[in-house]
Amino acid sequence: MNEVTLIGIDLGKHVFHLHAQDAKGHEVFRKRLSRLQLLPFFSNLKAVTVVMEACAGSHWLARKLNQMGHVAKLVSPQYVRPFVKSNKNDYIDAEAICEAACRPTMRFVEPRTEAQQLLAALHRTREGLVTERTATINRIHGILLEFGIVIPLAKAMLRRLPEVLAVHDLPPRLTRIIERLYEHYRYLDQQVTDIERDLTTQLREDENAARLLSIPGIGMITASLLAAEVGSVAQFAGGRNFAASIGLVPRQHSTGGHSTLCGISKRGDRHLRYLLVQCAHAVMHRATQRTDRLGEWIRSMLTRRHPNVVACAVANKLARIAWAVLTKHTAYDASRLKFAD
Structure with a gap:
């Protein structure tokens, strides 16, 4: 059997498809591995170059493979697409990844560190909470507007929302709905504040x-x-x-x-x-x-x-x-x- 020098992995949630090539670009083997089988397979393999698309889970896998002695590289999916031949399946995708990685002018994505992924997770969480908080504020304003109550969008006015509700004659059930939304808004606002505090702590530890x-x-x-x-x-x-x-x-x-x-x-x-x-x-x-x-x-x-x-x-x-x-x-x-x- 020819010696394997390059392996392309088509990533999945539960199943991974591998395409291995030798130094001349000839196919050596194709394999279908489960998530539990993947890392043990590479731990028993001689050090090779492993290429995969930069997507969910790829940075974690690249770090694991680098720790085993392999050379893990990530390719942007848009650069792999032109190398897909004829009909598309998982093995052909893995082969296309190898073809793209062999190009001398190919640009690769630098694998993220664990700290960088943690910061990115904090930002995604914060962005989602801010979107939810804005939607909750708009929901409160929309419901009150239906009953002829217009309040400013400022946060200071939202803090006084219970006082505003007290001076208007609203149905008790509507008041309870608004109070629920207000409590949800306060919860989201506190979560955003906590995440921003975590980001500040992370920044203090970062020399950049x-x-x-x-x-x-x-x-x-x-x-x-x-x-x-x-x-x-x-x-x-x-x-x-x-x-x-x-x-x-x-x-x-x-x-x-x-x-x-x-x-x-x-x-x-x-x-x-x-x-x-x-x-x-x-x-x-x-x-x-x-x-x-x-x-x-x-x-x-x-x-x-x-x-x-x-x-x-x-x-x-x-x-x-x-x-x-x-x-x-x-x-x-x-x-x-x-x-x-």
Whole structure:
């Protein structure tokens, strides 16, 4: 039997399909393993390169395989799709992963550490709770509006909701419904506060946090998400590559020697891109008070472009600054910024 050098895994919840190749790209074997069989199989196998798509569970599995002495690599699913031959099944998917990994110019995803995955889990939980809290607030306002009661959306007014209900003649059953929703809102608000406290604790233990927090407009939430999502900055050749991975660069559709640039590509992490754009708006809001080169550049851009376009440009700039700060292990320095004419 030829010696195995590369194994592609088509990941599943309960079943995994393996496609093994030798150094010349010839198939050596195909296997179907359960989750309980997977790790024991690789523990008894000579060290090889193992490739899989970057998806749920792939980062955990990559860490386990690296601990066994194998070389685990993750490929973005969009780069695997063109190598799927003819009809699709799990074995063909595993073979396509091997084909994609053999390309000399293929780009791989850096496996996340356990700490980075923990931060990402906290952020996903917080985002879901914030969405639930907003929905609960809107539900309270919608029900009260049906009975002719309009209250402001401010949190301070929501805290006084029991007092508002006391001065209006509402059916007792409706009052109980509103009280239930109010208690649910308070519970969600407390959960969000607790998670933000956990994020603050995590940031205090992260040496990159202080560097990221020194960047204009970037606060605790964005800094912690950057620390979780960026991973090893060595996987990006430059700041533009990092900004492109978040989807903050123009999408290109050029042909025949004519360059056509569209809007931003909106690839990558949607939540991180949203936070960076919000950070950009915060910086733009105080642009008139800034005397550094960043403030001058923003004011100059606002005279020529729509504010939303400028916000995307500033978000792109913040992403590049974050990459530079993490790469050079230094705090933000406004004097070292470079801007295109």
